[in-house]
Amino acid sequence: MFNLIFQFTMKRISLFTLLAATIISCSSDDDNNGGNANTPPAKVYTAEDISSVDGKAYYSLRTQSLVAAEDSATTKWDIAFDGTNIYLNGGVSGPGDAAGQVKATLFDEADEAPENGYIKDKVGLPAISAAAGNTWYIYNDGAGTPPHSIIMTPGRVIFVKTADGQYAKIELLSYYKGNPDTGTQAFANLQTRPPSRYHTFRFAVAADGGRKF
């Protein structure tokens, strides 16, 4: 009984919070960015078809561009893709300070990066991996629908600290070239499915070293 009342109260509270949040976000964007009233919201970029077909793809969230493999030992890159393996430039994977975590939330709702909880890549245990508790995709095997497919788990936001310690958020969108609709017959058919190991994702880096997006 108490539980019921509690649940009801919680519902009421969350409803009010939602309402309040809507009013606040409607009234002004300024409040979103802490004290700095003039900082515009972090710009959202989309990186398309980052290919790891020919080996690890290194990417800089700060410059929104690929980084050459020769620079893998520098702090120029933040995140690297190698098929379904994701590496961050920190820990055992690179000289930077990059670390990350995955949260179940909506990219657009994630207006602030968590303060704590970031982990670095360890030997055999990259931070952004299922083994580390940070799942971001499901794999449907031969019996699955669509068969042999990597489908991004919807509603997973990867929060990362970049190699130089800035906060960023990432939503992975696709593992296939051209970000195809995975619900179609053309995708289900292995003969007509676009090639894999092409990551499309959108991301934003918080301005001025802050945590707000």
Next chain:
Amino acid sequence: MSKTPFLLLLTAAMGPIGLRAQLAPSDSTAKTENIKEIVVTASRTEMDLEDVPVPMSVITSEEIANIGAPRLTDVLREQTGIQIVSGHGTGVQMQGMGSDYVMILVNGEPLIGRTAGTLDLDRIAVGNIKRIEILKGPASALYGSEAMAGVINIITEKSSEGQHLNLSANYRTFNTSDFNLDYGVKKKNLNTGIVINRFASDGIQLEQSDEVQISFPATTAYTMSPYAEWQMHKKWKLDVSARLYDEQQASLFTVAGSDDVTHNIISSGYRKEYTLLPKLIFTPNLRNKIQLRQYATYYQFEEEMNYESDGALYSTSIFTQQFFRTELQHDYFHNSLHTLTSGMGYAPELVEATRYADEGTFRAAYAFVQHSWQATNKLYFLYGGRYDIHSAYRNRLSPKLAAQYKATKKISINASLGGGYKAPDFRHLLLDFTNPIAGYSVFGAKTANRRISEMQEMGLIEALYFSPHQIQDLRPEHSMAYNLGWRYAPVTSLCFTGNFFYNNISDLIETTPVARNVNGSNIFSYRNIARVQTCGAEFNANYTATKNWSFAAGYEYLRAEDLDVLEQIENGEIFRRNPQGVTERIERGDYFGLFNRARHSGNVKVTYSNNSGWNVSLRSIYRGPFPFGDINGNNIADVQDEMAPATVLLNMRVSKTIYKKFLVETGVMNLLGQVNRFEPTVAGRIWFAGLKMNLNWEGK
């Protein structure tokens, strides 16, 4: 209530039955009241169906005959609250729980030989079934592990006085044939007989777009059931029955290889099942009945699969299982108000399989006790419990409490609560299987750690989804269930029954991907991860309109949901990408529930019979849309693309008795020819015709 000489005589004739059956005031004017339906499954003692305080129904031999199908699948499909599901054979689903959780008994003893949890209903011929008792809700308090969703008890026919010879032949679409011989003789103290059945079918293979979809394999199966009942002495009776089953199967299926090519595979299987059940019954007096049962059963399944293209071996496997059970049961009929049933048993079990890492043995012992108590004229209680001791798993106590309140002669209300449990089976521990083409592996919980670390050392693991210590020892699955039912019979020809049910199941074992190998295939193991609730309501109406016409209708509303998913939805943690590519939150109403459960199902049946031997039966069976799987990456069913369409079956049979001893029948199953790839147990339209001959003569 005084014991009349008549009652004594009756009791002596039938063996000591629960005197409660006589408690109900006999309404001699009512035609239907005279024929009491005596059932045994609910309490392990004989009881009038109307007095059973838990959800229970009976399929009579007439009803089975009206369906005109040779296998149990088609008989169960027409029952309210039962859904037929496919996967490693044809299985049954009750109160939202799958075949793993339904115990199937033949004359009170469990059938063994399950493939991935499914006990194939097509293994069971219905030729000489007297009745089928279906008990819904957990019955672990009497039957132990497995009886979490319920129990289906198949009671076979025994000879009546004299001799009988029943022959039947049935021919059906897909070159399916069924022959049944049933011979029995009852003389003085000895009642013996044998039933022999041959079933053969070319199998059904449906071509759906570019995929081959098998409905059921080409089969030839023989069943032989001899029995003997010997009243050795006034107080001693020996009852021996056996079942010998032999089946050969062939089927064709396709597998998608990791090289993106599909292959056709021919599978041939050979299945054997032998059971022997001697039973010694001692009735020292009217108050006591003691039974000693020694059940032994052996099951073997051999399968060889070859590529259709070049005949090369794809896979071969042998599975053997032996199950023994010694059980002592004592029924004590104190007086017309109290009956105490208690028992204990010991059951060793042995499994050997190509696909298992080791040979497996279980030893289980148990004791149960149950009190049947007529508290007042209107109020009745049936309660008890069972304690199971298991060599591989935690011990378990399963309680049960049921009550019936007969408000008036016309209205009675049943309420029960009970605990169900299911011990993990051998496959959950020992499986060591890798699919040679698709490349995926399934390891039992005991095997997984060792095999995965071996593969890791060889560099065959690409990704681990769990750290190995998270794949732990398995615990038994367990449930708590509540049932609230009623029976309302305003007039004797009309009866409404209903039942609300709620099951809360914890520690559910699920196949979970635990790692991925370098070929890109998943490695699965078993974990106690899920919590599930199933709830719903079942309604039935029966109306005997005239001497000739009778009508029946049934409906079940079912919700089966994953409690963790509900919690995640509540917390706003489950999402989907809509067709516009925008990620959105799943709402409570978007969640369709567990896969393979139809929310709505039901049936309507009309039967006509007359004095000149005509019998017509028309039935329509509905199974509503159900979620078949996840395609949008969030692991739950939440969009219409993930729903399988509804199926409406229209089944019909016409029969005519000729010269009293002969019967001709013809009919059709699935007249509308409804077929879809999500219902592989529903074949296309099946026509059938058959002939029966029943000979009886007094053997004096």
